[in-house]
Amino acid sequence: MFSYCADPNTLDTVRWFSCYLTTGVHMSFYASFIKVLALLAVTAPVALGVGFLGAMAARSDLLPVSLLGKSYIAIVRGVPDVAFFLFFVIALDQMFEYVRHRAICPDWTQPVRQGSEFLVCAQAKLPLGNAAEWVHETYGFLLAVITFAIVFGAFAANVLFGGMRAVPRAQLETAEAYGMSRRQTFWRVLVPQMWVYALPGLSNLWMVLIKATPLLFLLGIEDIVYWARELGGTKTSRFSSYPHGDWRMWYFLGLLAFYLMMTRVSEIVLERLMQRLTHGQATTGGEKQRKRVAA
Amino acid sequence: MSCWETIQAYALRSVGFGERLLPRSDFTICEHFTLIGSGMIWNVYFGIVALISGFFLATLLAVGKASSRALYRKPAEWFIFIFRGSPLFIQFFFAYFLFLNLKRTNDFFDPFTAAWLGALIVLFLNTAAYSGEIFYGALRSIPKGDVEAADAYGLSGWSRFRRVVWPTMLRLAWPAYTNEAIFLFHATALVFFSSFPAWQQRGDALYYASHFADKTFNPFVPYPILAFYFILCSLAIIGVFGLINRRLNRHLPANTRQKIKLRMNLIR
Amino acid sequence: MKSILLSTVAVAITATFAMADGHSVVRMGTEGAYAPYNFINDAGEIDGFEREVGDELCLRAELTCEWVKNDWDSIIPNLVSGNYDTIIAGMSITAERDEVIDFTQDYYPPTASAYVAGSEDADLEGGVVAAQTATIQAGYIAESGATLVEFATPEETIAAVRNGEADAVFADRDFLVPMVEESGGDLLFVGEPVPLGGGVGMGLRESDAELRGKFDAAITSMKEDGTLNELLVKWFGDEVATY
Numbered sequence: 001m002f003s004y005c006a007d008p009n010t011l012d013t014v015r016w017f018s019c020y021l022t023t024g025v026h027m028s029f030y031a032s033f034i035k036v037l038a039l040l041a042v043t044a045p046v047a048l049g050v051g052f053l054g055a056m057a058a059r060s061d062l063l064p065v066s067l068l069g070k071s072y073i074a075i076v077r078g079v080p081d082v083a084f085f086l087f088f089v090i091a092l093d094q095m096f097e098y099v100r101h102r103a104i105c106p107d108w109t110q111p112v113r114q115g116s117e118f119l120v121c122a123q124a125k126l127p128l129g130n131a132a133e134w135v136h137e138t139y140g141f142l143l144a145v146i147t148f149a150i151v152f153g154a155f156a157a158n159v160l161f162g163g164m165r166a167v168p169r170a171q172l173e174t175a176e177a178y179g180m181s182r183r184q185t186f187w188r189v190l191v192p193q194m195w196v197y198a199l200p201g202l203s204n205l206w207m208v209l210i211k212a213t214p215l216l217f218l219l220g221i222e223d224i225v226y227w228a229r230e231l232g233g234t235k236t237s238r239f240s241s242y243p244h245g246d247w248r249m250w251y252f253l254g255l256l257a258f259y260l261m262m263t264r265v266s267e268i269v270l271e272r273l274m275q276r277l278t279h280g281q282a283t284t285g286g287e288k289q290r291k292r293v294a295a
Numbered sequence: 296m297s298c299w300e301t302i303q304a305y306a307l308r309s310v311g312f313g314e315r316l317l318p319r320s321d322f323t324i325c326e327h328f329t330l331i332g333s334g335m336i337w338n339v340y341f342g343i344v345a346l347i348s349g350f351f352l353a354t355l356l357a358v359g360k361a362s363s364r365a366l367y368r369k370p371a372e373w374f375i376f377i378f379r380g381s382p383l384f385i386q387f388f389f390a391y392f393l394f395l396n397l398k399r400t401n402d403f404f405d406p407f408t409a410a411w412l413g414a415l416i417v418l419f420l421n422t423a424a425y426s427g428e429i430f431y432g433a434l435r436s437i438p439k440g441d442v443e444a445a446d447a448y449g450l451s452g453w454s455r456f457r458r459v460v461w462p463t464m465l466r467l468a469w470p471a472y473t474n475e476a477i478f479l480f481h482a483t484a485l486v487f488f489s490s491f492p493a494w495q496q497r498g499d500a501l502y503y504a505s506h507f508a509d510k511t512f513n514p515f516v517p518y519p520i521l522a523f524y525f526i527l528c529s530l531a532i533i534g535v536f537g538l539i540n541r542r543l544n545r546h547l548p549a550n551t552r553q554k555i556k557l558r559m560n561l562i563r
Numbered sequence: 564m565k566s567i568l569l570s571t572v573a574v575a576i577t578a579t580f581a582m583a584d585g586h587s588v589v590r591m592g593t594e595g596a597y598a599p600y601n602f603i604n605d606a607g608e609i610d611g612f613e614r615e616v617g618d619e620l621c622l623r624a625e626l627t628c629e630w631v632k633n634d635w636d637s638i639i640p641n642l643v644s645g646n647y648d649t650i651i652a653g654m655s656i657t658a659e660r661d662e663v664i665d666f667t668q669d670y671y672p673p674t675a676s677a678y679v680a681g682s683e684d685a686d687l688e689g690g691v692v693a694a695q696t697a698t699i700q701a702g703y704i705a706e707s708g709a710t711l712v713e714f715a716t717p718e719e720t721i722a723a724v725r726n727g728e729a730d731a732v733f734a735d736r737d738f739l740v741p742m743v744e745e746s747g748g749d750l751l752f753v754g755e756p757v758p759l760g761g762g763v764g765m766g767l768r769e770s771d772a773e774l775r776g777k778f779d780a781a782i783t784s785m786k787e788d789g790t791l792n793e794l795l796v797k798w799f800g801d802e803v804a805t806y
Contacts, residue, residue, distance in 0.1 A: 024607035078526035080481035082488060083501060087514040090637070090644050097645070116513060116663050117643045117768055125645060130587040133629060200432075208478070211382040217634060225384065230596065230603060233718040236741045239598045240605055243745070246722060252388055256381050263380035316706060320659075395726050408728060492723070493696070493713045496705055505636060509697040512639040512663045 008241045020242045029227040033258070036213050036223055039144060044206065046149040051156025058161050069157070076154035084151055085218040089143050093126065100124040144219040148209070155205050163198030164190060196277045203270040210262050228255055298325035309333040309497050317496055322511055327520050330507070334500035335524050340411075341418055341483040341499075342528075346476055349422035356427030357464070358456075361434045371427070378424030383417070383482050387490030390417045410491035418486075422479045426472060433468035434460070466543045473536040477529050484525075500524060588627050589774065590647035591617050595632045597717070599737065599798045600653035600763075612798035613651045616670055619790065623781040636697065639664060642766060648774065649767050653735070655699060655760030665769045667778045669762025670791060672804040676700050677756045679739050680731035681724055687754045690730035693720040699759050700733045724750065733757075737799050 004011065005019035020026070057069025076084070097120045098112060105121035112119060122128075127135045167190055175189040216223035232248030279289055296304070304314040306329055318326050359371030378386070394407040406412045437460060445459040465472075487498040488505075496506075500521050507517040593601045595609055604610035609630045621628035631647045642650050642664060655674065656666045676699075678687055688708050694701040696713040704711040712729050714720045721742055723729040732739070736756055743750045767775045785791040792805040 023605040025603055025605060028607045074530075075522075075526060077477070078529035079522040080484040080501075080525055082481075082484050083504070083518055083521045083525065086505070086508070086637075087518040090514060090640055093646070094644055114770060117770055118645060119768075119770055120645070136631070207379065214382050214384040218637075220633065222632070225382075229716065229718075233716075234721070234742070236598070236745045238741050238745075239602055239610070242605060246718070248388070248718075249392060252385055256385055256389075259382060259385070260377065260380045263376070319702075395728070399726070489715050492693070492719070492728070495711055496713070506697065508640075509636065510659065512643070512660075514637070514640050 016242075023242070025227075025231060028222070029224070029231055032222055032224045032227050035141075035221065036216065039141070039148070039216070039221070040210065040213070043145050043148045043152070044209065046145060047152040047156055047209070048202075050149050050153025051158075051160050054153055054157030055160035055164060058157065059164060073154050073157050073161070076151055077158060081151050081212055082215055082218070085147060085215055088147050088150075089219050092143055092146060094118050097124055097126050100126065140220045144216060144221050147219055148212070152205060152209055152212075155208070156202065159198050159201035159205060160194065162201065163194040166197035167193045196274075199270070199274055199277060203266070203274075206266060206270070207263060210266065211259065224255055224258070228252055298323070298329075301325050302329050305329045306333055307336075309336050309499070309503070311495065311497055317506065319510075322507060324516070327507055327517055330503040331500050331517065331520050332524060334498055334503040335528070337410075337486070337499040338480065338483040338525075339528070341415060341486060342476075342480040344415060345418035345422050345483075346479055349419050349426060349479075352419070352423035353426035353430055354461070356423060357430035357434050360427065360431045374420075375424045375428050375431075378421050379428060383421055383485055384489060386417050386421060387414065387485065390414075391490055408491075409494070410486050414486040414491050418479065418482065421482070422475065425475050425478070426468075429468045429471045429475060430464055432471075433464045436467060437463045462543070469536070469540050469543060473533065473540075476532050476536060480528060480532060481525065588629055589621065589649060590629050590631050591621075592631050592633045592638060592642060592647035592650050593652040594635045594638065596635075597653050597738065598741065601651075612671075612794060613653065615794055615798075616785070616791070617651050619785060619794075620778055620781040623784055624777040626777065639766070643768060645768075648771065649765050649778070651765050653763055654766055656762055656764045657699060657760055660766070663769075664766045665771070665775055666764035666766055667775055668782055669764045670782050670785070671763035671795070672806065673758060673762040674760055675736045675756035676703070676733060676759045677736040677739055677752055678731045678733050678754045679721075679724065679743055679750050680753045681727075681750060683751070683753060685730045685753050687731055691728070693723040693729035693732045694734065695720055698734075700735070703757065703759060704733055721750075737803075740800065 002015075002019060002022070004015060005022075008016055008019050011019065054069050054072055057065050058073060060066045060069065097118075101108065101112065101120035101124035104124045108121050110119065127139050171189055171193060172185055175185040180188065213223055214225040217226040228251035229248060232246065232251035234246050235243050237243040275289075301323070302325075305318075305326065307313050308317070308330060310333075317330070356371045356375060359367040360375065362368045362371075390413060391408065394404060394413050397404040398408055407416070441459055441463055442455075445455045450458060484499065484501045487493050487502045493502055498506075504517040504521040508514045511517075593609060593613060595601055595603050597611075599612050601609060601611040601613045609632065614630070617628065617630075633641055633647070635652070638650055638652060638654075639660070641647065650664070653671075654660070656669060660666070678685070678692070680687075686709075690709055691712055692704045692707075692709040693712050693714060694704050695717050696715055701711060701713055712723065714723060717734060717738060720729070720732045720734060724732045731753060739752070743752060765778055767778070782791070786806045795803050795805050
């Protein structure tokens with residue numbers, strides 16, 4: 001990075017650290033923070049969407065649909081995320097490739113499973129074997145997002161399902177009395193009101209989501225914990241210009257600070273959001289706000 | 296080896312009884328189920344002991360956080376913030392590191408670097424923080440009338456807390472607490488995964504599942520079996536907590552119990 | 564004119580098919596955490612003995628290669644699932660692995676594993692020995708009389724000896740050499756080295772016989788003209804076994 005970094009052995013402490021902290025690996029480390037934040041930003045709305053669909057399915061009048069929704073919620077919530085991540089990404093990837101394989105190569109006669117191997121025609125591979133590295137990385141990122149969304153979607157579905165049931169019946173009955181159809185009641189009365197009931201649960205879920213990011217490495221994403229372990233581990237002078245002992249402690253302290261900060265910021269933002277959502281709602285919080293304004 | 300023999304040989308392998316060597320070739324489904332099930336002993340142990348011990352600390356933390364005196368409130372707030380704000384993964388790392396250093400100063404700390412105690416302490420503190428926050432939320436939303444009624448009956452201090460405040464708090468917090476119990480149970484899978492070393496191949500369910508995945512190179516058998524066990528246990532937790540919930544709300548007529556449950560979402 | 568156009572199109576199509584059929588890009592899967600075989604250097608790139616061997620092999624086999632990092636635990640499942648085409652990650656050729664994947668001939672002679680301890684009198688038969696989870700070394704210790712203690716990463720196994728959790732660590736000798744050299748006398752080799760595994764080779768899918776043939780031929784040519792020996796000495800020192 002700096003011109004004096006050519007021979008780090010001769011540098012004083014400050015300069016040594018200025019070189020050490022700007023090496024290529026450290027840049028990857030810093031980039032991984034952005035990667036994690038991006039993943040959180042993308043996953044949260046997708047998981048919420050999946051959760052919404054799950055909740056809608058669970059409260060459907062059609063028995064098979066409602067059973068499907070309920071068993072999705074029960075099964076995925078019952079499994080530790082770490083166990084899920086260990087096999088789900090590969091399964092998801094194989095499923096996509098299998099579907100493409102059936103569509104693109106209908107003449108293929110060999111079985112797709114040969115012993116332990118999973119073989120599809122080259123055109124069905126995802127991404128294609130000769131695709132650029134960034135395509136592979138983006139695909140891996142997408143798989144991670146989908147996996148996270150499916151896991152956390154189940155929790156979100158559970159929370160939203162509870163939120164939908166918590167909207168006072170009187171509100172729905174009033175809507176019906178005004179002549180709204182079922183669909184109108186759902187979208188115009190139930191959905192806008194359920195958020196305030198679901199928000200505490202959803203905030204909790206967001207906190208859990210933040211803290212699940214160290215498991216990203218299982219999904220093939222080099223996340224911050226992976227890099228902290230890699231960088232903090234003992235480095236000998238044969239393989240690095242910056243030999244040092246076991247520094248994992250310091251790197252993990254950095255991560256601790258990052259996670260605590262994320263939590264604090266989220267708490268503040270969610271508190272504000274809650275204030276806004278409670279506005280004009282038929283809850284104790286909404287009542288309090290109204291009284292404050294009146295007084 | 297028949298399946299019954301396998302069960303005899305490996306059902307208690309995770310706690311050190313039975314066959315010393317793990318199966319090495321021709322892995323059967325029976326071996327998968329037996330060993331992973333054997334590992335579940337540890338998950339259940341961590342889950343139950345941490346949950347029960349954490350429950351008491353959680354009550355203290357909730358009362359502390361709700362206290363008007365900064366001397367009690369501040370430590371409880373910070374404790375809850377730090378344990379809820381950081382990944383369990385990192386907590387395990389620091390705890391192991393700390394216990395190693397303590398061990399050097401005094402022989403008393405010898406067992407702390409082993410998972411059965413060290414990891415248990417982390418899980419205990421972790422679940423105490425999460426449940427403490429849940430209980431605190433419930434404490435704040437206890438209906439004013441309940442407390443006023445207790446005052447009118449001449450209850451105060453400890454007896455008011457034990458007879459009125461605490462049961463109401465539990466009643467309000469129960470659904471969220473059920474969730475926390477499930478989360479804690481899932482968290483036990485991380486003990487041997489990244490933090491504490493496994494001694495003599497005695498590990499939890501995930502340890503054996505990844506052992507099989509590593510030997511057979513096929514993740515699609517052991518991990519779904521692991522998932523199956525965890526789903527069973529989650530259902531058991533939901534069942535037991537549901538029974539307790541019914542007992543907590545036994546003074547209410549059957550048709551209003553549901554309503555209490557719904558209001559909880561509103562106040563937390 | 565029309566026929567010329569058509570035939571160009573036909574050629575273009577067959578060409579792309581040929582591209583997709585043969586490996587136009589060979590993806591090389593490695594772990595990146597096992598110096599000197601493979602590790603991440605200061606610039607954040609994959610480096611080490613296998614990086615240089617792999618690049619040379621691709622050059623000789625006239626293949627375009629790309630390097631991919633993957634977690635050790637899932638390195639074989641991801642190969643058979645087709646997420647990359649080779650494993651070049653210090654993987655010893657064992658009978659168990661050979662059942663699931665194919666190996667090229669070894670490009671590193673059969674290795675020895677060794678014990679490293681904090682003092683000369685460490686008890687290797689009845690004491691506590693650390694090893695990385697799910698390695699052949701861990702399997703070996705489990706069957707010996709010693710008490711096995713398993714850690715998730717090699718880093719932690721060394722740390723366990725330093726802080727007294729374990730009496731000794733049992734790992735690949737070449738991984739331990741730089742650790743011992745730089746420890747300033749804190750760590751030393753004890754006991755006799757144990758030959759484990761059948762050399763290190765590249766792992767490929769069993770259905771990829773053609774690619775395996777190309778790499779095998781390239782390894783043979785590197786062995787014959789001595790370039791492989793030069794790389795071995797460069798990365799592992801003068802005492803390394805050569806071909």
